Structure formats: structure tokens, C-alpha cells
Amino acid sequence: MSSELHDLYQEVILDHNKRPRNFGTLEDADRSAAGHNPLCGDRLTVHLKLDNDGVSEVSFEGSGCAISKASASIMTDAVKGKSRDEIEHLFREFHTLLTGDPSVREKASAELGKLAVFEGVREFPIRVKCATLPWHTLKAALDGRKDAATTE
Amino acid sequence: MPGRRNRSGGEVMTVARNREETAGAEAGRPAFDVASVRAQFPALSLEVYGKPLVYLDSAASAQKPSAVLDAEMRCYREFYANVHRGVHYLSIAATAAYEGARSKVQALLNAPSARDIVFVRGTTEGINLVASTYGRQHVRQDDEVLVTTMEHHSNIVPWQMLCEATGGVLRVVPIDDDGALIMDEFFALLSDRTKIVAVGHVSNALGTINPVGSIVDAAHSYGAKVLIDGAQAVPHMAVDVQALDCDFYTFSGHKAFGPTGIGALYGKGELLRSMPPYEGGGEMISSVTFEKTEFREPPARFEAGTPNIAGAIALGAVVDFLDDLGYEAIGAHEEDLLSYATAMLEAVPGLTLVGTAERKAGVLSFLIDGVHAHDVGTIVDREGVAIRVGHHCAQPVMDRFGIAATARASLALYNTREDIDRLVEALGKVKEVFG
Numbered sequence: 332m333s334s335e336l337h338d339l340y341q342e343v344i345l346d347h348n349k350r351p352r353n354f355g356t357l358e359d360a361d362r363s364a365a366g367h368n369p370l371c372g373d374r375l376t377v378h379l380k381l382d383n384d385g386v387s388e389v390s391f392e393g394s395g396c397a398i399s400k401a402s403a404s405i406m407t408d409a410v411k412g413k414s415r416d417e418i419e420h421l422f423r424e425f426h427t428l429l430t431g432d433p434s435v436r437e438k439a440s441a442e443l444g445k446l447a448v449f450e451g452v453r454e455f456p457i458r459v460k461c462a463t464l465p466w467h468t469l470k471a472a473l474d475g476r477k478d479a480a481t482t483e
Numbered sequence: 484m485p486g487r488r489n490r491s492g493g494e495v496m497t498v499a500r501n502r503e504e505t506a507g508a509e510a511g512r513p514a515f516d517v518a519s520v521r522a523q524f525p526a527l528s529l530e531v532y533g534k535p536l537v538y539l540d541s542a543a544s545a546q547k548p549s550a551v552l553d554a555e556m557r558c559y560r561e562f563y564a565n566v567h568r569g570v571h572y573l574s575i576a577a578t579a580a581y582e583g584a585r586s587k588v589q590a591l592l593n594a595p596s597a598r599d600i601v602f603v604r605g606t607t608e609g610i611n612l613v614a615s616t617y618g619r620q621h622v623r624q625d626d627e628v629l630v631t632t633m634e635h636h637s638n639i640v641p642w643q644m645l646c647e648a649t650g651g652v653l654r655v656v657p658i659d660d661d662g663a664l665i666m667d668e669f670f671a672l673l674s675d676r677t678k679i680v681a682v683g684h685v686s687n688a689l690g691t692i693n694p695v696g697s698i699v700d701a702a703h704s705y706g707a708k709v710l711i712d713g714a715q716a717v718p719h720m721a722v723d724v725q726a727l728d729c730d731f732y733t734f735s736g737h738k739a740f741g742p743t744g745i746g747a748l749y750g751k752g753e754l755l756r757s758m759p760p761y762e763g764g765g766e767m768i769s770s771v772t773f774e775k776t777e778f779r780e781p782p783a784r785f786e787a788g789t790p791n792i793a794g795a796i797a798l799g800a801v802v803d804f805l806d807d808l809g810y811e812a813i814g815a816h817e818e819d820l821l822s823y824a825t826a827m828l829e830a831v832p833g834l835t836l837v838g839t840a841e842r843k844a845g846v847l848s849f850l851i852d853g854v855h856a857h858d859v860g861t862i863v864d865r866e867g868v869a870i871r872v873g874h875h876c877a878q879p880v881m882d883r884f885g886i887a888a889t890a891r892a893s894l895a896l897y898n899t900r901e902d903i904d905r906l907v908e909a910l911g912k913v914k915e916v917f918g
């Protein structure tokens with residue numbers, strides 16, 4: 332198998348794809364938003380419970396490719412208990428990891444912790460949207476937008 | 484044109500039932516030699532990721548043979564000028580070539596007259612043209628337009644827009660679990676309110692070949708007109724619009740080994756003559772004053788502005804290319820390939836084919852247990868195998884089968900059994916990654 336494929340489908344990603352964390356609805360969610368990738372038809376919903384300025388609980392549902400599912404799973408783990416500012420910062424760094432040039436990527440990677448496993452996606456530009464769909468959807472939920480976030 | 488069948492012979496599909504009968508032997512034609520066919524397509528010798536390319540995405544767009552590429556280039560180099568408006572040498576030469584291409588497309592579809600062939604950008608424009616001219620003229624409040632569940636979005640959305648504008652109603656003929664039209668439901672949906680039936684000849688998502696001949700007959704008995712979306716048929720099978728008796732037939736050049744941005748719409752002469760223009764502009768008028776404009780006769784009426792001259796000429800070269808090979812031989816080759824591919828894919832553990840109608844052209848949509856189509860596409864791509872993944876612009880088909888996406892391998896005349904073997908091998912890598 333090519334090393335790029337290996338970097339894309341890392342064990343951690345395959346594991347989260349198979350056994351997604353925080354998967355399902357969320358009782359008494361304060362916010363929910365749906366996301367849609369028109370390119371592949373993937374749909375995903377993120378549910379949130381808010382606590383002051385932060386996310387106290389979060390879950391997701393939907394169907395998607397391994398990259399989007401694992402991204403949603405790892406994202407939900409990563410943002411739980413974080414403030415809105417922290418989450419937005421993470422999203423920016425995540426985006427940099429996938430699309431930024433090498434000079435800024437290293438710093439991003441260091442700050443992202445487990446989320447850094449998605450670095451391999453950068454070799455597959457067409458799949459960047461798969462990895463960011465859950466984040467766009469989360470952001471829509473935080474902004475109180477119910478209707479579909481899209482990757483377009 | 485070889486291999487045309489009469490009306491009762493079915494939907495002008497000339498895939499040979501008995502290969503020995505036709506493959507190569509017919510009319511002294513040399514046998515279909517796929518290696519020499521492939522040699523005519525420069526893109527087929529590309530390498531991707533250090534591996535020889537396997538191109539299994541022709542339903543999205545087909546590769547181009549040198550003869551077609553050369554025809555377009557020759558037009559620009561040797562006889563290019565605007566058409567229909569010059570008295571000078573080059574314009575006269577370009578006009579002759581452009582109109583010559585129209586006659587070739589006429590022959591391809593066996594249309595009664597070259598005047599019945601309108602050059603358009605592609606299938607999408609062909610359908611929009613009919614919806615916004617004939618459709619606007621004839622569909623009134625509560626009138627019905629019939630489409631099928633398996634239509635490409637381009638054969639749904641223009642009719643939806645038409646119905647929204649006119650108060651018409653869009654009705655949908657369902658499909659069964661194999662992806663075949665449920666004809667009884669179609670007959671039941673037909674009524675005096677049906678004004679237009681718009682149906683694909685071959686489904687791009689499922690490969691189903693629709694019984695368009697019977698559809699035309701039944702629709703006509705209610706006075707409805709029929710538009711056939713031939714985007715996925717023309718690359719594979721002979722089409723005879725007179726035998727079909729369809730009212731409109733449209734296809735895209737780029738799926739039939741021609742350039743992008745050119746296609747054709749056939750319409751029955753008396754219908755085209757009765758239709759208002761589609762777009763206004765130069766070329767389509769016979770006189771303009773600020774009080775009133777007189778429109779020209781078809782096809783000029785529907786070709787406003789400077790057309791895709793070189794594209795049309797290259798489309799003419801496509802007709803020659805297909806004629807040289809012969810649809811009989813193409814059909815026999817593709818039928819063999821389709822049954823081989825079907826058997827090979829069915830033997831892949833965890834693979835399910837979506838679209839298993841009895842009459843099919845070279846489309847293999849499939850699912851792999853536990854692996855999303857998008858991941859399948861990425862992995863086989865790295866093995867040098869190009870397939871398409873997603874909803875294939877046919878979301879209602881995906882909804883019908885309760886899925887979001889499929890992986891789709893689509894075949895064309897230049898594909899081989901080795902291509903299928905490479906696909907199956909690449910699917911092995913999917914298993915390797917996902918366990």
C-alpha cells in the first residue's frame with residue numbers, strides 16, 4: 332500500500348470509524364445542526380449542550396466516509412469541556428494542518444494533540460472537506476444555525 | 484449505419500445476443516481489436532501514481548481518440564472563421580464543415596433531416612431547451628410531466644422548474660429493486676393530462692436500458708410528447724429516432740468521445756418549427772427592428788450567437804469514428820465486458836451491485852460492506868484505477884435504495900478484461916485497509 336494511503340487511514344482513524352465515540356442523539360440538547368457535503372451526499376448532525384460559554388456535552392449522528400466519521404468522533408472528544416474561543420482556535424489550527432504550508436503546520440500539529448492524526452488528509456485535497464464537515468457543522472450549531480452547514 | 488433494428492426489434496439496442504453472429508464478421512468489417520482501439524486514445528497510455536491508468540469513469544466523461552482531437556485542431560488551423568455570416572473563403576469553408584457535422588449527427592441518429600438537429604452545449608442544454616420552449620408552450624396548470632426515479636438531475640430539475648412556473652405537476656415513475664422501470668406504474672400514471680414524458684435511454688447510475696420504444700408508443704396514445712435523454716446511450720448503441728418515433732432525443736458529445744461543450748438535440752421537424760426560440764441573439768433571426776423580430780426556421784432559430792464551431796466539427800469526427808468501428812462490434816465487445824465485470828465483482832466478498840436490471844449497459848454501481856464509497860474511490864485511485872463515487876447526480880436513485888452513495892465503474896469501448904482485473908485487485912487493497 333502507498334505510504335500516503337497509510338498516512339491517511341491511520342489505525343486511530345480506522346478505529347474511530349469502526350467504533351465512533353459520542354455517536355447518537357443527545358437528550359435535551361441545547362443546539363443541533365445538520366451538515367451536508369453535496370459532493371458525496373454525506374449528512375451529519377451535531378448535537379450540543381452548552382454550559383456558560385462552553386460545550387459541556389456533544390454528540391453526532393449520520394453516515395459518512397471513514398474520514399468524516401472519524402473526524403466527527405475525534406472532534407467530539409476534543410471539544411468537550413472547551414470554551415467557544417478554544418473550539419474556534421482548534422478549528423483554525425485543524426484547517427491549517429490540512430491546508431496550510433509547512434511553516435505553520437508544525438505549530439498547528441503540536442497544538443492539536445490527537446486531532447493531528449488527520450495530517451495525512453493533506454495529501455488528498457479532495458478529502459479535506461470530509462475531515463472539515465463535522466467542524467463546519469459544529470460551528471453552525473454553536474452559531475445557532477439549524478439548517479445545513481455545507482462544505483461548499 | 485450498421486446494426487439498426489426495426490421498431491419491433493426493441494429499443495434499437497444493437498448489442499449482439501449471439502456474439503459469433505456479429506462480432507467482427509459482419510459486412511467484411513475487421514474484428515473489433517481493442518488494442519488498436521486503445522492505441523487511438525492518447526490518454527489511455529497515461530500513468531498515474533506510477534501505474535498504468537485504468538479508466539473506468541467514461542459515464543462521467545469519455546476519453547477522446549486522436550481523430551477527434553485532430554479534427555478540432557485542424558478546424559482551428561486550416562479553415563476557421565465564423566459561420567453563416569461571411570462571404571469570404573474561410574467562412575464558407577467553416578460553414579460547410581459545421582453543416583457537414585450536422586449531417587453526420589443526422590445520420591448517427593437516423594433523423595429524417597439535418598434541419599431536425601440542433602447543436603447544443605450538451606444534454607443539459609438540450610433538455611432545458613425543450614422544457615423552456617415546447618414545455619412553456621404546452622404545459623398548463625395541472626398538466627403533468629412524467630419522469631422516472633432513475634433520471635439524472637438534468638432530466639428532473641428543468642421539468643421541476645417548468646412545473647413551478649406553469650402550475651404543472653411532476654409525476655415520477657418508480658423503479659423496482661433491480662433498478663428497472665415498473666412499466667405497469669408508468670402505464671397507470673399516463674393520462675390525458677400527461678403532456679411530456681422525459682426518460683433516460685440508459686441510466687447513468689444503474690446502467691438500466693429503458694424500453695423507450697414502448698414508452699413512446701404508450702405516451703403517444705395519450706397525445707403526450709416524449710423526450711429521451713440519450714447521454715448514456717449514444718456512446719454504446721445505435722439510436723434510430725425514426726424507429727423509436729420519439730419527439731426529442733438529446734445527447735452530449737463529451738460522453739461519446741467528443742469534446743466538452745457540444746451536443747445535439749433532435750426534434751421532430753414539425754415540433755421544432757412550432758416552437759418559440761430558446762435564447763435571443765444573432766444567427767437566429769431573419770429580421771430585427773425595434774418593433775418586431777422575425778425568427779429563422781430551425782435549427783438556426785435555436786442556435787443564437789456564435790456556436791461551438793470546432794466542437795461541432797469534432798462531433799462530426801466522433802460519428803465517423805463510431806461508424807468505422809460499428810455499433811455491432813462495439814456492443815458485442817461491451818456486452819462481453821459487462822458480463823465479465825459483473826461476474827468478477829459479484830465474486831468480491833462483501834460487494835453488492837446496485838442496478839441489476841436484465842437489460843443493462845456498461846455501468847457497475849456497487850457497495851462494499853462497511854466501507855463508504857468515498858474511501859473505496861480514494862484507495863482504488865492510488866492503484867491507478869479511476870472510478871466515480873457519490874450519488875452520480877441521481878439522488879432519487881440513492882434514496883430509492885436507501886443509500887447515500889455508490890462506487891461506480893463504467894465501461895466504454897476501449898476497456899478490457901484486464902481493466903476489470905485491475906479494479907478487482909484494487910478492491911483487494913480496500914479490504915487490506917479496512918480489514
Ligand SMILES: Cc1ncc(COP(=O)(O)O)c(C=O)c1O
Nearest residue numbers: 605606607635637687712714735
Ligand atoms: C443520463 C444523463 N443525463 C444527462 C447528463 C448530463 O449531461 P451533461 O452534463 O453533458 O449536460 C448526464 C451526465 O452525467 C447523464 O449521465
